[in-house]
Amino acid sequence: HDAVDVIRAKRDGGAVPEDALRWMVDAYTRGYVADSQMAAFAMAVLLNGMTRDEIRVMTDAMIASGERMSFAGLGKPTVDKHSTGGVGDKITLPLAPLVAAFGVAVPQLSGRGLGHTGGTLDKLESIPGWRAALSNEEMFAQLREVGAVICAAGSGLAPADKKLYALRDVTGTVEAIPLIASSIMSKKIAEGTDSLVLDVKFGSGAFMRDVDRARELARTMVALGTDSGVATTALLTDMNTPLGLAIGNANEVRESVEVLEGGGPADVVELTVALAREMLTLAGRPDADVEAALRDGRAMDCWRAMIRAQDGDPDAALPEPRETHTVTAPAAGFVTRVEALPFGIAAWRLGAGRARAEDSVLHAAGIDLHAKPGDRVEAGQPLFTLLGQDEARFARALEAVEGAWEIGPEAPAADPLVLERIT
Ligand code: URA
Structure with a gap:
C-alpha cells in the first residue's frame, strides 16, 4: 500500500478499501506513515466524509493498535458513560456511584481537560490523596468490591487514537464526525464494557454546536457500538448553558457531593437521573429507583467507598480560592x-x-x-x-x-x- 494512494482516494471523494485503510492506521501508529500524510488524510475525511463501513474499519483498526480489556470474570454487568464534553459537566462524579449502588459495575476510564472543557480526573484530584492512576488489577478489584471506579485510561488503549487525536488537534481536523466517532468508540470498545450510554452535547459549549450534527454523531456512535456487541444508546443534551452552578474543579466536586446528599441544582440532578436510568436499563435493571438511592444515602455510601479505595479522603476540606x-x-x-x-x-x-x-x-x-x-x-x-x-x-x-x-x-x-x- 501507499499512503499517497489512500489520501488521493479520499481526496477525490471515493471510499478507501478495507485493507488499505487498516494498513494506513497501522503504518501511521508505527511511524511508517508521516504526520503530514495522516494530516492530509484527516482533512480529506473532514471534507468528504466516510461511509458507515469505512468508519467501522477505522474504529476496528484503532482498537487493534492496542490492548483489549475484558471484565468478563467480574460476575456482574458493566456499563459505562461517555460525554462528548461540556462546561460544568461533572455528571460522572455522582453518576458512577449512583449506578454502582445497584450492583452494576461502572468502569469509568476518564481523561483530563484540555481547552475550555473540564476533565473528570482534574476535578477528582481536588480531593486530598485521591489517585487517578490504577493498575488493571487494582481497577478490577475495585469494580468487584465497590462497583464504581473513575480512573485514568492506560496508555495501552487505542494508541493509534492517541497519536491521531493529537495530530487532529493541531491541524484543524477535530470536527469530523467519522473521526470523532471512531476515536471515542475505539477507546470504549477496547475498554471491554458490556454496555455504554453516550451523552452527546449540542450547543455553544459543545463540540457540535448544531443539533443535527450532534444527532448524526450520536447515531454513528450508537451504530458502531451496537455492531461491535456493546449495547449502546445516546441522549442528545443541551450544552448552551453551563450544567449546574459550579464550573471548575473543587467546586464541581462540592456540587456533586450535594447531589449525592439528595440536593444539588435541578439540571445536574435531572441529567444524572436520566443517564442513570439509561445505564441501568442497559444493565438489565430498568426498574431501579435511582431517585431513592440519592435520597437514602446508598449512592453517597458508594461515593465514599470509591474515593477511599483510591486513597482519597471524602471528608477532607477541598482547596479554597485565595x-x-x-x-x-x-x-x-x-x-x-x-x-x-x-x-x-x-x-x-x-x-x-x-x-x-x-x-x-x-x-x-x-x-x-x-x-x-x-x-x-x-x-x-x-x-x-x-x-x-x-x-x-x-x-x-x-x-x-x-x-x-x-x-x-x-x-x-x-x-x-x-x-x-x-x-
Ligand atoms: N473526544 C475524543 O476522544 N475524540 C475525539 O475525536 C473528540 C472528542
Missing part, C-alpha cells in the same frame, strides 16, 4: 442567558483548565454561578463569582464573559435539557 470577585446584577429582571462557551473559557483563564497537556490546573479556580436562566434577580444581587489565585487573571476572565450573560424583563422559554434518546 481571591474572589463577584459580579452583581445591574438591574432587576430575569436571567435570560448564561452562555456556556465564554464561561468555560473564563474558568479556564482563571486556571481551572490547561492550555498544554503538560500544564497543571489550579484546583480551587473556577466560577460559581448564583443564578441561571429563568431565575429572577434584584439589582445588586450576585450573579457569579470568579475564584482564583491572583487578581491579575480576573480581568482576562471578565473579558471572556463580556456579553455572555443577559438580564431581561421576562423569563425565557425553558428549553428541554434532554432533547432526544437515540437507540
Whole structure:
C-alpha cells in the first residue's frame, strides 16, 4: 500500500478499501506513515466524509493498535458513560456511584481537560490523596468490591487514537464526525464494557454546536457500538448553558457531593437521573429507583467507598480560592442567558483548565454561578463569582464573559435539557 494512494482516494471523494485503510492506521501508529500524510488524510475525511463501513474499519483498526480489556470474570454487568464534553459537566462524579449502588459495575476510564472543557480526573484530584492512576488489577478489584471506579485510561488503549487525536488537534481536523466517532468508540470498545450510554452535547459549549450534527454523531456512535456487541444508546443534551452552578474543579466536586446528599441544582440532578436510568436499563435493571438511592444515602455510601479505595479522603476540606470577585446584577429582571462557551473559557483563564497537556490546573479556580436562566434577580444581587489565585487573571476572565450573560424583563422559554434518546 501507499499512503499517497489512500489520501488521493479520499481526496477525490471515493471510499478507501478495507485493507488499505487498516494498513494506513497501522503504518501511521508505527511511524511508517508521516504526520503530514495522516494530516492530509484527516482533512480529506473532514471534507468528504466516510461511509458507515469505512468508519467501522477505522474504529476496528484503532482498537487493534492496542490492548483489549475484558471484565468478563467480574460476575456482574458493566456499563459505562461517555460525554462528548461540556462546561460544568461533572455528571460522572455522582453518576458512577449512583449506578454502582445497584450492583452494576461502572468502569469509568476518564481523561483530563484540555481547552475550555473540564476533565473528570482534574476535578477528582481536588480531593486530598485521591489517585487517578490504577493498575488493571487494582481497577478490577475495585469494580468487584465497590462497583464504581473513575480512573485514568492506560496508555495501552487505542494508541493509534492517541497519536491521531493529537495530530487532529493541531491541524484543524477535530470536527469530523467519522473521526470523532471512531476515536471515542475505539477507546470504549477496547475498554471491554458490556454496555455504554453516550451523552452527546449540542450547543455553544459543545463540540457540535448544531443539533443535527450532534444527532448524526450520536447515531454513528450508537451504530458502531451496537455492531461491535456493546449495547449502546445516546441522549442528545443541551450544552448552551453551563450544567449546574459550579464550573471548575473543587467546586464541581462540592456540587456533586450535594447531589449525592439528595440536593444539588435541578439540571445536574435531572441529567444524572436520566443517564442513570439509561445505564441501568442497559444493565438489565430498568426498574431501579435511582431517585431513592440519592435520597437514602446508598449512592453517597458508594461515593465514599470509591474515593477511599483510591486513597482519597471524602471528608477532607477541598482547596479554597485565595481571591474572589463577584459580579452583581445591574438591574432587576430575569436571567435570560448564561452562555456556556465564554464561561468555560473564563474558568479556564482563571486556571481551572490547561492550555498544554503538560500544564497543571489550579484546583480551587473556577466560577460559581448564583443564578441561571429563568431565575429572577434584584439589582445588586450576585450573579457569579470568579475564584482564583491572583487578581491579575480576573480581568482576562471578565473579558471572556463580556456579553455572555443577559438580564431581561421576562423569563425565557425553558428549553428541554434532554432533547432526544437515540437507540
Ligand atoms: N473526544 C475524543 O476522544 N475524540 C475525539 O475525536 C473528540 C472528542
